[in-house]
Amino acid sequence: MVQTLSGKPYLGATPDPAAATLGALAVAKDGRLPLVEIFYSLQGEGLRTGQATVFVRFAGCNLACDFCDTDFRVKETYTPEALADEIERVGGPCRWACFTGGEPTLHDLLPLCRLLHARGYKLQLETNGTRPKPLWKIDHVTVSPKQPQGGRLHSWYETHAAEFKYVVDDEKDLARALDGVRGHGRKTLIQPNALNPAAVALCVEAVKQHPMLLSLSLQTHKFLQIR
Numbered sequence: 180m181v182q183t184l185s186g187k188p189y190l191g192a193t194p195d196p197a198a199a200t201l202g203a204l205a206v207a208k209d210g211r212l213p214l215v216e217i218f219y220s221l222q223g224e225g226l227r228t229g230q231a232t233v234f235v236r237f238a239g240c241n242l243a244c245d246f247c248d249t250d251f252r253v254k255e256t257y258t259p260e261a262l263a264d265e266i267e268r269v270g271g272p273c274r275w276a277c278f279t280g281g282e283p284t285l286h287d288l289l290p291l292c293r294l295l296h297a298r299g300y301k302l303q304l305e306t307n308g309t310r311p312k313p314l315w316k317i318d319h320v321t322v323s324p325k326q327p328q329g330g331r332l333h334s335w336y337e338t339h340a341a342e343f344k345y346v347v348d349d350e351k352d353l354a355r356a357l358d359g360v361r362g363h364g365r366k367t368l369i370q371p372n373a374l375n376p377a378a379v380a381l382c383v384e385a386v387k388q389h390p391m392l393l394s395l396s397l398q399t400h401k402f403l404q405i406r
Contacts, residue, residue: 191247196240199252200285203239206256207286213238213253214262215281219270222277223400225321225368226342227303232277233270234406235262240281242307242330246346246372251281259290267298277303282310289315308336324359337363344396347382348372357385360392368396 193199206213215236222232238253257265266276276295278288284306292302292315301318308322312335322340324332340363345356347369360367369385371378386393400406 188245189243190245191243192250193240193243193247193252194250196243196251199250200239200241200281202253203237203251203281204285206238206253211256211258212262212286212288212291214255214257215249215251216254217262217265217269218406219273220406221400221403222275222303223398223403223405224370224396225344226366227275227319228396228399230275231270231273232275232303233266233273234277234279235266235283237278237280237283237286239285240307241285241309242282242325244325246348246374248373249281259294262291263294263298266295266300274298274300275303276300277305279305282307284310284313288313292316306336308332308340311335312339324355326355332359337365340365342366342368344368344370346370346372347378347385348375349378350381353381353385357389357392366394367392368394370396370398373398373401 203213215238217235219233222228222230238251240251283304295302303319304317305321307325307330309330311333320340321342321344322336323344343359343365347353356369369382371382382395386395
């Protein structure tokens with residue numbers, strides 16, 4: 180069984196995360212964008228909760244988190260032009276697109292971002308924040324740090340992220356979130372791990388104790404039973 184850098188066994192949704200990422204990078208090397216899926220829904224987490232959004236889930240990730248609920252193997256490939264057309268087809272009048280993963284910054288999204296901005300889109304990036312700053316314009320950056328899983332936060336995000344979102348399972352995760360917000364001072368949300376109901380009470384009490392530092396984020400799309 181794959182071991183994560185945290186020392187925990189990898190129990191995530193991707194059968195072989197290393198092979199999945201190599202496959203995604205091979206697609207990107209040929210000039211195409213490797214996707215898991217694209218769909219239209221409401222943003223369920225963070226500051227943009229409730230807003231209509233086209234989600235573009237890219238394949239591959241540079242981490243293997245034990246709690247990951249995403250299978251990030253390549254399912255589809257697109258040219259930037261074809262993907263921009265597909266985003267518009269899927270979302271109709273919606274003009275928000277969210278790049279998620281996996282880890283979107285593994286790929287060169289500059290051509291895609293230029294195409295979408297030219298069509299009036301605003302773009303959100305969901306990232307673990309471990310890689311250098313993207314070379315493409317992003318309107319809303321959401322960082323979910325993964326230090327226990329081997330991810331070291333790149334300093335660029337400390338001054339450019341719209342929000343930090345920490346997944347919380349226990350007191351150690353909470354302490355990491357508090358250390359983070361005291362360091363970077365950006366809007367910080369704590370999100371209880373959906374696999375651990377006890378984390379909900381921990382997060383609620385933490386927000387009550389630190390009202391000027393923390394806010395609660397829930398996976399509202401799961402409560403609504405939508406994607």
